[in-house]
Amino acid sequence: MVFQQLVVNGIIAGSEYALLAIGLTLIFGILRIIHFAHGEVAMVGAYVAFVVSVSLGLPLPVGFVVAICFGALLGMAVNRFAFKPLRKQHVWIGLIAAIAVSILLQNIIALFFGNEIKTYNLGPVEKGMEMFGFIITKTQVLIIVVAVALMILTWFFIKKTKTGQQARAVADNRHLAESLGIDSEKVIASTFAFGSALAAAGGVLIAMETNLDPMMGLMPNIKAFAAVIVGGVGSVPGAILGSYFIGLTENIGIWYLPSGYKDAIAFFILIVFLLFRPQGILGKKKEGIEQ
Amino acid sequence: MKNTKILIFTALLSVVLLSGCSQIQNDEIEIGVVTPLTGNGATLGKPMVEGMELAISEINSQGGINGKQLKLHIEDGKLEGQATTNATQFILNVHNPKAMVTLYHVDAEVMSPLTKQEKIPLLHASFARSILPKDPYAFKINFDAVDGCKQLVEYAKENNKYRKLGALMSRVAYNEYCLQGAKEVESSIEEYWYVFGNTDFKTLLLKAKEDGVDALLTVGIDFEYIEMYKQMAELGYDIDLFCATASECINPGLESKNYPSFQGTVSVDFVHPREMDKSAFAQKYYAAYPNSKNAVVTYAGIGYDAITILKDAFTECGVADQECVQSALESYKNEKRDSVIGTLGFEDRVLKLDYDIYEFNENGWQLK
Numbered sequence: 001m002v003f004q005q006l007v008v009n010g011i012i013a014g015s016e017y018a019l020l021a022i023g024l025t026l027i028f029g030i031l032r033i034i035h036f037a038h039g040e041v042a043m044v045g046a047y048v049a050f051v052v053s054v055s056l057g058l059p060l061p062v063g064f065v066v067a068i069c070f071g072a073l074l075g076m077a078v079n080r081f082a083f084k085p086l087r088k089q090h091v092w093i094g095l096i097a098a099i100a101v102s103i104l105l106q107n108i109i110a111l112f113f114g115n116e117i118k119t120y121n122l123g124p125v126e127k128g129m130e131m132f133g134f135i136i137t138k139t140q141v142l143i144i145v146v147a148v149a150l151m152i153l154t155w156f157f158i159k160k161t162k163t164g165q166q167a168r169a170v171a172d173n174r175h176l177a178e179s180l181g182i183d184s185e186k187v188i189a190s191t192f193a194f195g196s197a198l199a200a201a202g203g204v205l206i207a208m209e210t211n212l213d214p215m216m217g218l219m220p221n222i223k224a225f226a227a228v229i230v231g232g233v234g235s236v237p238g239a240i241l242g243s244y245f246i247g248l249t250e251n252i253g254i255w256y257l258p259s260g261y262k263d264a265i266a267f268f269i270l271i272v273f274l275l276f277r278p279q280g281i282l283g284k285k286k287e288g289i290e291q
Numbered sequence: 292m293k294n295t296k297i298l299i300f301t302a303l304l305s306v307v308l309l310s311g312c313s314q315i316q317n318d319e320i321e322i323g324v325v326t327p328l329t330g331n332g333a334t335l336g337k338p339m340v341e342g343m344e345l346a347i348s349e350i351n352s353q354g355g356i357n358g359k360q361l362k363l364h365i366e367d368g369k370l371e372g373q374a375t376t377n378a379t380q381f382i383l384n385v386h387n388p389k390a391m392v393t394l395y396h397v398d399a400e401v402m403s404p405l406t407k408q409e410k411i412p413l414l415h416a417s418f419a420r421s422i423l424p425k426d427p428y429a430f431k432i433n434f435d436a437v438d439g440c441k442q443l444v445e446y447a448k449e450n451n452k453y454r455k456l457g458a459l460m461s462r463v464a465y466n467e468y469c470l471q472g473a474k475e476v477e478s479s480i481e482e483y484w485y486v487f488g489n490t491d492f493k494t495l496l497l498k499a500k501e502d503g504v505d506a507l508l509t510v511g512i513d514f515e516y517i518e519m520y521k522q523m524a525e526l527g528y529d530i531d532l533f534c535a536t537a538s539e540c541i542n543p544g545l546e547s548k549n550y551p552s553f554q555g556t557v558s559v560d561f562v563h564p565r566e567m568d569k570s571a572f573a574q575k576y577y578a579a580y581p582n583s584k585n586a587v588v589t590y591a592g593i594g595y596d597a598i599t600i601l602k603d604a605f606t607e608c609g610v611a612d613q614e615c616v617q618s619a620l621e622s623y624k625n626e627k628r629d630s631v632i633g634t635l636g637f638e639d640r641v642l643k644l645d646y647d648i649y650e651f652n653e654n655g656w657q658l659k
Contacts, residue, residue, distance in 0.1 A: 002501055009493045107329065115333035116544070116585075117514050125550050127527035137525050210490050210518060215330050219488060251494045259495050260462050260484035 004134040006252050012140050013223075014247025015147035016209070019202025020217075020224035021231070021239035022154050023195030029171040029234035030191050033094040037078060037101035038199050039221025043214065045071040045200025046207035047109055050118055060120055060208075067200045075196020076189050083192075084185070109214045118212040143205045150198055151240055158236060163190045171234060226270040232283025241281055245269070320359050320610050322347075322601065323382035325368040325375055325402060326394040331488065332370040334513050335539070338576075338586040339394050339416065340365055342594030342631075345579050350598070356605045361598070364388060372401050379405050389610050390414065392597050394590070396422070396464050403429055410613055412604075412620055414597045416590070418465035418510060418535075423640050430620055432597055432634075432642045434561060436465045436510060439535050439646055441472035443559040444508065446648045446659065447533055448476055452557055453506035456480050456533075457499045459519065460509050461487040469510045469535065480508070490518040496528055506531040506557075516540055523552040531555040536589070537649040537656055538564040544585045546655065556651040557659075561644035562589050562632055564656045572631045592631035599629065 020042055027035045048070045049063030082097045128137035158164040166187045169177040178184050206220060223246060224239075231242025246266045253265040273280060324343060326336035340363075347361045355361060364386045366378030375398045382388055383405060390412045393399050399415035403426045406413040415422065416433035423429055447453055456477055460466035462484050473480060481502050483495045499507060507530055511519065516534065520541075523530060534540035537558035546553075558564075567573060572595065573588045583591070600623055608615030624636035635643045648659040 002497065005497050006494060009491075009497070012493075013491060110329045110333075115327075115329050115331075115337075117334075117517060119548075125521050125524045125548070128525045135526050211514070213331070213514060254494055255498065258484065259498065260486065262489065262494075263486045 001133040002255070004132060006255055007248065008134045008136055008140075010248030010251035011244065012136075012143060012209070012247070013251060014244035015144050016202065016206050016220055017223045017227050017247055018240050018243035019147055019150060019205065020199055020220055021227040021243045022151065022236055023199045023202075024221075024224055025228045025231070025234055025236055025239040026154075026167070026191050026195040028228065030167055030188055031083065031094070033083065033091060033098065034225065035195075036095065036098040036221070037082075037105060038195070038224070039217025039219075040102045040105035041071055041074055041078070041196045041217070042199040042203030042206065042220070043212075043217035044074055044105055044109065044203070046203035046212050046216065047113060047118075048200070049204045049207070050113075050120065050212055053120055054118075060122075060204075063120075064201065064204050067204050068197045071200025071203075072193040072197040074200075075192040075194075078196070079189055079192040084188075106214045113214070115214060120208060120212075122208065139208050143209060146201065146205055150201060154194075154198065154236055157194060163187065167191050223266055226266050228280075229270055230273050230280055232280030235280070235282045238280050238282035245281070318359055319362045320356060320605060321362050321364060321386045321388040322598070323364045323366070323379070323386060323388035323391045324393065325366045325378045325382065325391070325398060327370040327398075328365070328367040330369050330371075331514060332395055332512060335587055335590045336368075336394050338580075338583060338588065338591040339594035339597075341580050341583060341586075342576065342591030342596075343392065343598050344594075345576060345591070346595045346598035346602075348579075350602055356602055357609065359610070361602070368393070368398050370395060370397065372397070375401050376405070383409055389605070389613075389616070390601050392416075392594070399429070400464075410617075412601070412617065414600070416593050416597075419463075419468045420641065421464050421468070428617065430637060430640045430642070432600070433593055434536050434559075434644065434646075435641060436468035436535070437472035439472065439559045440469035440508065440510070441475050442646050443533055443535060443557065443648065444473040444476040446559075447506065447557055450659075452531065452533075455502070455504050455506075457483055457502065457504035457507045458509065459483045459485075459492065459495060459499065459507040459532075461485055461489070461511070461515065463487050465510050469508065473508055483507070490514060492519055492522050493526065496522060496526055496530065499530060500526075500528050504530060506533055508533045510535045511540070513539065513542060513545065517545055517548075520545070520548070520550045520552045524550045531557065533557045536560040536564075537651075538562060538567060538587055538589045541651055541656070542585075542587050543568065553651050554653070558649045558651070558656070559646050560589075560649060561646055562592065563647070563658065564589075564649060567592070570631075589632065596630050596632055596634060600625075 024038050045067040049067040052058050052063035052066045053060040078101055082101050086093050086097055128135040166182045170184045170187045174184050227242035227246050228239050231238030250262050250265050254262045327333045328336050343363055347363050351360045364382050368375035368378050379402045391406045392414045393402055394416045396417035396419045399417050399422050403422050407426045407428055413429045414432050418434050418436040458470050458480050481504050537560040540558050541553055567588050576591045604616045604619040607619045625634055649656045650659050
């Protein structure tokens with residue numbers, strides 16, 4: 001009973017991290033920048049769904065779809081106005097730009113919606129379903145199902161679409177890809193749109209579980225970043241694996257360790273990987289060293 | 292010749308402008324406030340600042356203090372150490388305030404060394420006392436975690452409200468002080484700590500349940516309480532929450548959620564959590580700030596009282612005499628009994644407040 005519940009808690013946390021980690025690793029793979037505003041893109045997505053579902057009174061699934069579309073547009077806008085003009089600058093400049101975008105988005109949302117915690121109209125809170133020795137709510141089931149569905153969609157995007165194949169080519173060697181006629185800027189914009197759409201979807205799901213506030217994207221994004229490193233930078237399956245590994249280790253770990261170490265567990269794993277396996281679980285050693 | 296005229300004109304203009312500035316400075320008593328107005332913590336920071344503004348507008352409309360107007364300089368500390376430090380330094384360097392006010396303990400911790408250097412009073416609405424021994428100019432103006440949690444657990448123990456007590460707490464000073472007070476009454480308390488800002492309590496609640504804990508003690512902020520109640524309801528665990536303070540624990544915004552896990556909550560407070568909303572002060576506050584209908588009015592009251600206390604000290608001493616202001620604050624007894632939050636004055640720089648125990652049932656908070 002206890003072990004099953006710990007595993008389920010870990011899977012829920014891992015699914016939330018994974019939705020952000022996939023976008024982060026896609027963007028890192030192609031641009032070699034840590035997109036620190038990715039969590040805020042997720043947060044904006046959550047607020048867009050809030051406007052659609054609570055302010056306009058439309059069903060939440062409609063809000064979910066609108067949030068994904070808005071997330072894609074926001075990702076493209078962030079790329080166009082914050083990262084593209086700085087493309088030729090040192091990688092640190094891109095990092096500072098990402099932090100600036102993060103603060104800007106937090107403050108814009110705070111300005112329009114205030115800092116008070118907001119919630120979707122999900123009906124009264126009820127006890128979760130009991131099955132196989134654990135308790136899980138419908139929202140948590142939805143989070144896991146949607147996360148898995150979006151992972152499959154991402155695999156399809158990367159492996160089966162022309163844009164996905166071009167993205168892999170640009171990530172592997174941008175200059176060579178350009179010499180073969182691939183419009184790398186177009187590919188980067190598409191990758192930002194796809195990754196940000198996933199983040200917005202993740203933001204809505206996280207908000208369904210833990211409500212909305214302008215800072216809601218911060219901690220999941222840090223955990224997602226750790227998951228990306230642990231799984232292997234630039235590797236989508238690695239990001240997913242890293243997310244579930246961190247989610248499970250955190251939740252099972254605090255059963256045996258003092259509970260205050262929950263966040264420390266994620267960062268301890270991160271340090272161990274950086275020291276002994278910097279390429280991550282699924283990354284290739286050569287890439288890890290170069291990165 | 293022409294240059295000489297310009298030079299003389301510029302010099303005269305400078306003298307006029309500078310004398311004008313110094314005139315403005317002499318006519319105003321500056322007070323600084325740094326507290327979160329955005330992000331986590333703003334839910335309490337905003338009403339506190341609004342309460343301060345309300346008090347200042349009343350004092351100024353009655354002629355100010357000895358003919359001088361009070362002026363409030365507000366900066367957003369965002370509940371972040373660096374932002375709070377920068378904001379405090381900015382106010383101290385630019386506005387030369389006669390007193391500083393803040394809300395949270397974490398903010399007061401970073402502000403204290405700066406205000407101590409300037410030898411100006413720092414009124415902080417912290418639950419913990421840890422700043423007072425380090426800073427002789429610091430005054431605590433809110434619920435006291437040691438006294439409050441001690442009384443809360445005392446009541447719960449005497450009335451058999453728990454079989455095994457646990458503490459679900461973020462690792463911050465006010466919770467450590469709360470646990471210290473609770474342990475004066477109950478030595479055996481299971482501890483479940485988490486990092487401040489974390490809102491996933493599922494595994495900690497499971498751990499408490501497996502340990503046989505049937506009541507959890509905590510001091511939290513709104514975003515923590517919301518998740519604690521929600522996750523307890525979702526998991527269906529029969530664990531009661533003992534929380535401080537009542538007006539924050541199940542505030543009007545949260546009460547509308549009507550979670551089944553609210554039932555059995557025991558709390559402590561120095562104001563009646565619901566009567567406060569209907570008080571004359573609350574009506575005045577709502578009239579001035581119609582958008583703050585769901586705000587925690589207690590914090591508007593704390594802000595209002597902070598200004599009232601400073602006004603009394605400045606009136607007694609004049610602004611320039613810092614030693615007198617310090618002494619007036621230390622011996623402040625509120626003989627007029629005009630406090631919104633019912634304070635009796637300072638004792639060892641801790642604002643003395645009367646605590647009552649409340650229990651939440653289907654009719655809301657009930658005084659025990």
